Amino acid sequence: MDLGEIDDGEHGRTLPRMYTPPLRELTPETSNGFSVIAFAERFLGVRFYPWQKWLLIHALELNPDGSYRFRQVITLVARQNGKTTIMGVLCAWWLFVDSIRHPDRVPPYKFLVVGAAQTLDNARAPYQAVLNWCNPSPSTAEEAALAVPALQSRVQRVNNSHGEEAIVCRSKAQYIVRADKSIRSKSAARVVFDELREQYNEDGWNAVSQTTKAIWSSQLWGISNAGDYRSVKLRQLVDSGRRLVASWAEDVEAGDVPADTWAAEHDASFGYFEWSAPDGCAIDDRDAVRQANPSMGYGAMTYRSIVADLEKGMTEAAFRTEVLCQWVTADIIPYIDPKQWKRGIDDTSSIPDDGRVVLSVDTSADRETTYIAAAGYRADGLPHVELIVRRDGMLWVPKYLRLLKERWPSIHEVAIQSKGCPAVDFCDPLTEEGWTVHMIEGFRVGAAAGRFRDRIRDGKLRHLPQPAIEQQAAVAITRRLGEVEVWDRQKSVMQISGLIAESQALYALETMSGEPEKPKYRPSTGIRIHC
Template sequence: MSEDYAVYGEVRDKAHGVTKPRIYTPPLRKLDKTTSNGFAVIAFAELILHVHLYPWQCWLLIHALELLEDGSYRFRRIIVLVARQNGKTTVMGVLAAWWLFIDSSKHPDKVPPVKFLVVGAAQTLDNAKGPYETVKTWCNPAPATEEESELACADLQPFVQRISNVNGEEGIICRSKAKYVVRAANNIRSKSAARAIFDELREQHTEDGWNSVSQITKAVWSSQLWGISNAGDHRSVVLKKQVDKGRRLVEDWNAYVARGVDAAQRFANGEKDASFGYFEWSAEDKCELDDDEAIRQSNPSVGYGPMTLQSIKSDIDGMTEAAYRTEVLCQWVTADIIPYIDPKIWKAGEDKESAIPVEGRVVLAVDTSADRTTTYVAAAGHRADGLPHVELIARRDGMLWVPAYLRRLRDSWPSITEVAVQSKGCPAVDFVDLLAAEGWTVHCIEGFKLGACCGRFLDRIKERKLKHLPQPAIDQQVSVAVSRRLGEVQVWDRQNSALQISGLIAQSEALYALETTESTQPKQTASAYAEHGLMIL
């Protein structure tokens, strides 16, 4: 069979979407029924689920489910980009059902069904439920309505032991003990999963959820993690990192081919990451909004259902250009945000060996995100060469953990007695009286000091007179933090920064208090810093 898979209905006329993605990871060998499980999934959809997949969905399944010689999946991680409303939920639902009812029993010696867990994840539980609800509709052994009964698949219902609808514990449990559960990304911890789907990856604005989900498939034989989304924007930090890696690997492959090198062999030998699959249906950058070819390339379902070129073009006047390019053409649109701190200048102050001397003064600062979900503790002190040093020392969910954490820190290093806190107009206000009652010297940041914190921090960076450790969480906040005018000064703008920037704010407050207040530090001959270190993330 040729790579075009014309047997599955690829149509090359101008009224239909383009089946092949514009950018994709090529196969290591010819794909047929012995080298890809995609063909089996397509047959399962047709014969069992009575779902006729579009050509692009068939193409994706055939390529993404490529097999190695030992029968395991070539791709352990798969990233798919395609415009909205093209059938992502359907193809993911079909795949999840096949995993649960067929794939879970294919290799019992490697992964027995009782240990075969499929996890659906997204930024929110509702987003994660898309493919899951599709599968539940097909296999529910006890449909609640006549409509649900008509949609149910009689061939699957006998294999379901029960369906849990308990909030936070939603799941499908098969008689074989294979399971399919859905969770919000931040609520996934520790469990090993054979398969995982991360839907709407563009909505992940921090690394936390992705870091949790990406770990659960690592210890399972032939596992797969799928991330599927349309294009993102400047906030989509997780998706952007995966897209950059995928595009880079495709470029490396093409460079090998251009030089006459056997690319498949080089990748298979481990010179490049052959386990990362990348498939992107998108329009060329800077194309016209009504370009037919661009629309067909980013919307492969055009012409196979209700979506047509004309129906898509009708959205042009009703959407902003940025939204249309992101949602319809699957293009990355980076907003024209100019961060308050130039990330290049910030990077210049990075010093992996930077530290505060054991006898040095340390001022802490505490700040909490506007939604009260995350609290940061930062520290500032002077290095042996006299330059100020700042760093993030703790970042955890919520606020209640802070007093106990600070008590433990002070017990191990009694000379740390000072904490800077913004004392008006933010969640961190809650800490002011509480910490003062526990004996901390609290430096209140309010009024003109808000501008002084922001301005002094920028001045030290520009003057190359501030040092810090390489910390990705802070680097990320620097890249998106903006300021706003308050009277005659600039202050941090929490609302209009692309991400919450409380870690960066805490660093600036710690620096300000260090440089503008008198020390309350008693004399000491030894420091717990030498034993415990200051990095407590």
Template sequence: MAGEKGRTEPRLWTKPLRPLTRESTLGYEVIDFAEQILGIRLYPWQRWLLIHALELLDDNTTYRFRRVIVLVGRQNGKTLIVQVLCAWWLFVDSCRYPDRVPPLRFKIVGTAQNLDIAREPWNAVKLWCDPEPPSLEEADAAIPTLQNATLKVSDTNGDEYIRARSLARYEIRAAKNIRGKPNARVVMDELREQTKWDAWNAVAPTTKSFWNGQLWGVSNAGDARSVVLTKQRDAALAFLDDWEHKVEAGLIGAAEYAAAHDCSLGLFEWSASDGCAKDDIDAILQSNPSIGYGAQTVEAVLADIDAMTDAAYRTEDLCQWVTAQVEGYIDVDEWERTIVSPLQIRIPHGARTVWGIDVSVDRSHTWIAAAVLDDQGRPVVNLRERRKGLMWVPEYMKRLAEESGMWEVAIQSKGCPAMEFIEPLKQMGFTVHEVDGSHIGLATGRLRDRVREGRLVHTAQTLVDQAIEGGVTKVIAENEAWDRRRSIVDISGVAAITVALYGLETCEPPEPEGSAYQDHDLITF
């Protein structure tokens, strides 16, 4: 692995409208500023990003992108990009068009959910430019050119700002404290942490009302809670898909496309492809573009596999989107090892099957699962049906039972909406195994036991696999049971599988009437 280098080009990115030269992008200027003024040699991926993200429109003055979303694995130097950009904006870009934007009105705002995150790049710029450094160490780190261009630095808590002699200003604010004054530039660091819309709704419009305003969102990948980042990324991916099918397919030219579409959102994402193995070297190099150029190494990333949860590793090191940033009750790796192809499953003729039923906590969907033993005596589980609402369930279950000859159902009998099905199903002739509150924890633990033992058999089902990744538990009668409200995703499918397995393994079957078990073929896959 020695000598391996991270990928300069991101896996997902917004293509330029025209060739990028020193006339059509200001990225080269920022690179020169970093080298000649700051003494910083940027990594190849950082230079690539600046060149593409600072693309200009045909007038060679106006930024193409009003919003720039950058996603990259941790410890790759994304904060350095913000530091360099903010210094360049403050001391160079703010003075570019004084007739349109007087430097006095040119304000840069750095923000994050946690103010300490926004303070990190601000402190670096302060270190470079403070005309009155408070210590000898800081004086040694200062850059005289920038010190001479700085009027004042305020480090007062809650009022941190740098004022250039041009009167341009760079300040930091907690996300909750920003309101709608116009801002020339905004950097929202760790955008994945924005779990509500308040900060974005307050900040994003402030650059729209500013001529040539620009907002940068910089982050690792997010999870189901990252509502703001998810929305921006989804919009950018939709644009990329449309561009690919029209421009790259040769159906329309870039200029013609730009004339009819909003092309002002840019996405630049260094991430591993979905579903890759955690130790896939190519994936690691794609999501960690600084490897081979700085302190980041393939070995350091691989070492995190055993040191971090699956969700954290995929989010931070591979920059992959995961269902939730939680430590799930069932280990994801162990769950994946019990997945088999449907062609590998052999169910004996007429094998006893128990259906499991559960309802989403908001009553939006009902889930039906099946549990049966294969020809080796191993429990096989799968999600059989998921539909909106509840009213359809009794008739569906009746048809399913009549077709299969299997009339056993397991349902949590207390504390969940599914308990409403117990009496109607009994009246239809079903044997209903009621899993009450004291036993639901045992049922949840039994599912994990079977996964740990490697005895459980199931096929890959996206909704179930996501629920395993994001499902958390609560303590009931000294046992852990699925917690529908705290889990990031709807885990009702897994809850249905849980009670189905419990019913199959612990509940006595009814006496067979006639030859139901012999006369029906049940195909659950």
């Protein structure tokens, strides 16, 4: 297909800087992208830019059985390049065309398209475009002018109630929009997850990504600009995509491994497409701007209009993130060096059955989530830390620890910060149940954080590969308290209580005996003595 690309220095680059190569030649028989492009032009009057056509053709590659090769598609491109247009057209095509292509595999009444994002407002933009095209009852002349009769006739009803938005076809295929955590119980055939950069923990992605697992040939699209130090989930997905791209280049392009062999040994169902400027480029480098802004020159966006933001006072960090689609992570310096943390990962690390084990409990500042971690010495003498459980709320902790103690009577120590945090509520109840409660207070609060970092820096700590903790280690910051640094639960950009629990368990293991300590915290009785 002629994409209409113009390569004259004034137009953006159609080919992404990094992408997952196809496993076979892409034709109308091997990619549904051609069908989407034709649908957009014929029914919607939308003519895509070259890069948008390229993305649709590559991302909608088909397997020989007609299913989508990619179960997940992650796309990075700078702002204002037409992401919403692609998503709107694709969702309309899914709803009105794709939903009836394989009724034997996924009947239309089970075909659910979901638009998701961190907030409902972000999820609405593609949905609104689809609604404009298919609204059976437009209320204004402007809405009527946007409507496409061929699509209107296929809609049974529309629900515009806040939080319940839905377009329901006569075939019973549906398109709904929801905030990410509100779709856990859904089973979706197609999902669009917008603004992934705003996912500051794994919860939203975990909720959304599970919805497509039980559907044949399902697809989940995540499309976003580059993130920053807070965008922990997007960073993880980007790293995975870049590793796959690098692996293909090293193995297949080098001629060492056949493409089908590579696909059998790697996750060939993960599609990654990134339009971004190369690291280290000059901020106003024309070729770098072209690489991150593939729509440049095809519409109102020009090189001069793009770099004009710099003249208007846009900071370099913001320009690199928003315009060059580059990751800028210098906003914070995490207390734990992520590279040093990764050096301590050991898939086989464990504590011997007869070894001493110290637990620690910590709760997030908002009291929403509680973590329990363990520390002990390995057979080689190195300390091992591990997150053993994370659950919502706090009330479950005493019962969980009671059951744990019944199963392993040798475990009887638990470390808790005993002042100034939600976990203080556990001190007395656990002491009364016979636990040896190690109070982490005073100088010990800073010493626990400092000792933890020292062990990591010196390579004298081992832990399992646990993504939740790795993410916390990458963003955890501290605050100054007197002459020491202490963990900052509130200003760290995500919950770090799992990491805090590990540090407290390690501190108690190395510096505190197994003998009980008398709790210094006492809850108020509500009685006051007036003098």
